[in-house]
Amino acid sequence: MQVFHRSASLSATFDETNLVSAAGLVPAMALAVKSGLPELADKWLTVPDYFGANAGLKVTALVAGMLAGADSIDDMAILRHGGMKKLFVGAYAPSTLGSFLRAFTFGHVRQLDAIACRWLVNVAAAAPIVTGIDEYALVDIDDTIKEVHGYQKQGSGYGYSGVRGLNALLGIVSTTTSAPIIIGSRLRKGAAGSPRGAGKFVGDILATVRRLRSASASGLVLLRADSAFYGHAVVSAAHRAGAKVSITARMDPAVKRAIAAIADDAWTTINYTDAIRDETTGTWISSAEVAEIPFTAFSSRKTSERIVGRLVIGRIPELNPFDGDGQPTLFDTHRFHAFFTTSDLDTVTADKTHRGHAIIEQVNADLKDSALAHLPSGTFTANAAWLVLATIAFNLSRTIGTLASTELGKARSGTIRRKLINIPARISTSARRIVLHLPDRWPWETGWTTLFAAACGPPRTATI
Numbered sequence: 001m002q003v004f005h006r007s008a009s010l011s012a013t014f015d016e017t018n019l020v021s022a023a024g025l026v027p028a029m030a031l032a033v034k035s036g037l038p039e040l041a042d043k044w045l046t047v048p049d050y051f052g053a054n055a056g057l058k059v060t061a062l063v064a065g066m067l068a069g070a071d072s073i074d075d076m077a078i079l080r081h082g083g084m085k086k087l088f089v090g091a092y093a094p095s096t097l098g099s100f101l102r103a104f105t106f107g108h109v110r111q112l113d114a115i116a117c118r119w120l121v122n123v124a125a126a127a128p129i130v131t132g133i134d135e136y137a138l139v140d141i142d143d144t145i146k147e148v149h150g151y152q153k154q155g156s157g158y159g160y161s162g163v164r165g166l167n168a169l170l171g172i173v174s175t176t177t178s179a180p181i182i183i184g185s186r187l188r189k190g191a192a193g194s195p196r197g198a199g200k201f202v203g204d205i206l207a208t209v210r211r212l213r214s215a216s217a218s219g220l221v222l223l224r225a226d227s228a229f230y231g232h233a234v235v236s237a238a239h240r241a242g243a244k245v246s247i248t249a250r251m252d253p254a255v256k257r258a259i260a261a262i263a264d265d266a267w268t269t270i271n272y273t274d275a276i277r278d279e280t281t282g283t284w285i286s287s288a289e290v291a292e293i294p295f296t297a298f299s300s301r302k303t304s305e306r307i308v309g310r311l312v313i314g315r316i317p318e319l320n321p322f323d324g325d326g327q328p329t330l331f332d333t334h335r336f337h338a339f340f341t342t343s344d345l346d347t348v349t350a351d352k353t354h355r356g357h358a359i360i361e362q363v364n365a366d367l368k369d370s371a372l373a374h375l376p377s378g379t380f381t382a383n384a385a386w387l388v389l390a391t392i393a394f395n396l397s398r399t400i401g402t403l404a405s406t407e408l409g410k411a412r413s414g415t416i417r418r419k420l421i422n423i424p425a426r427i428s429t430s431a432r433r434i435v436l437h438l439p440d441r442w443p444w445e446t447g448w449t450t451l452f453a454a455a456c457g458p459p460r461t462a463t464i
Helices: 025-034 037-044 055-067 074-080 094-102 106-126 198-212 232-240 253-260 347-368 380-404 413-421 445-456
Strands: 136-147 164-174 181-188 220-225 244-248 289-297 307-317 334-341 425-430 433-437
Touching: 025 037, 025 055, 025 106, 025 380, 025 413, 025 445, 037 055, 037 106, 055 074, 055 094, 055 380, 074 094, 094 380, 106 181, 106 198, 106 380, 136 198, 136 347, 164 198, 164 347, 164 380, 181 198, 181 380, 198 220, 198 232, 220 232, 220 347, 232 244, 232 307, 244 347, 253 289, 253 307, 253 334, 289 347, 307 347, 334 347, 347 380, 347 413, 380 413, 380 445, 413 445
Parallel strands: 136 220, 220 244
Antiparallel strands: 136 164, 164 181, 244 334, 289 307, 307 334, 425 433
16 A cells, blocks of 8 residues: 555645544443443542542543553543544543542552442443353463563562563453453562462452352352462462362472372373374374372361362373483473362363463453553552553453454454544534544444444434
């Protein structure tokens, strides 16, 4: 594609007061209002003094900016161009929104957490973003390091990754028919270990799952995590909440003894990388195998604190076998991966389900490609509030995509932003009615129209 020069010269000027670059914010923020986000913020958020006034408008403004692609406080200026003030109330200056965030204390961040939870329950009732949660809910937790630069970021430090940053702990829920949504977040100092505060966090997110399910729900809730969260605090919190666990176990002496006790004929071949299915027997021809053995976790604690379950172990051949100077050991020919589970899933299904825990990495990547590209403030609590608002924006983006079409319901935030949010429009008014004139032959017109109808009612046909 190249510029078509029909006239002798080409010029540009920024003088149109009836244009907006993100017309998709109209149905998006209508949906946020319909699901009660500003009212919840006004009721429960008690940021004091001048900068805490109109909390509902400021929270929704920050979420709107994130939906439109803002990943820093300065980027919130995207809310103040062209005809935005003709469409929205509360298009605050970036400096005002920055002052609002910096006024947060830890207690205000926890208030915002509660608002995010209550709002998620409301929006889940308005859109099918957690279909099937009553029958089967997969809850994943993980932490990620968000890199920062300089010494002025409160709480920044070097953690397990060796990167200077802040530690974000996330919890998501997904089902067999719906894409993941974020049900909890915590910002911690960069040097924090993964399990710090994880027990309390698990209790909070499982309480959110309980609110998202109906009162009669009895299906399985399975908490998945990696070995960093294999500890009594996390497993017992899940147990108290009525959830089952599937958590990677560290290769401590007890786990190694359990693996050594597995009989050679107890291993079952599974569908793994480069596996081939035998058409005659219906079995998989693969180098990967799984087996299970009963196991009691935390056996060093008192009897009432021990958790009974089983170890499911996967093994694959070691690519570079080493016999240790003629002294073969248990782990010379295979690499083992064990996880502790209290579920009733069969061995092969439990292994496949546990490997699906990697889905949370896609959510981490999505956030870092959107609002969490930066932690914009030097104040720790402002960044903690920014993280919670980023999760609200993620969930609202997921809801928008779900209402637009089945395909966009599982799309990344960047895809939804490109197809449904950042659409240019010209504003016209007549008889106190506002009409948005959108681009002709927009490729995703059908999805946008469906979204608009769900959030704002049936669109009116413009008359010229």
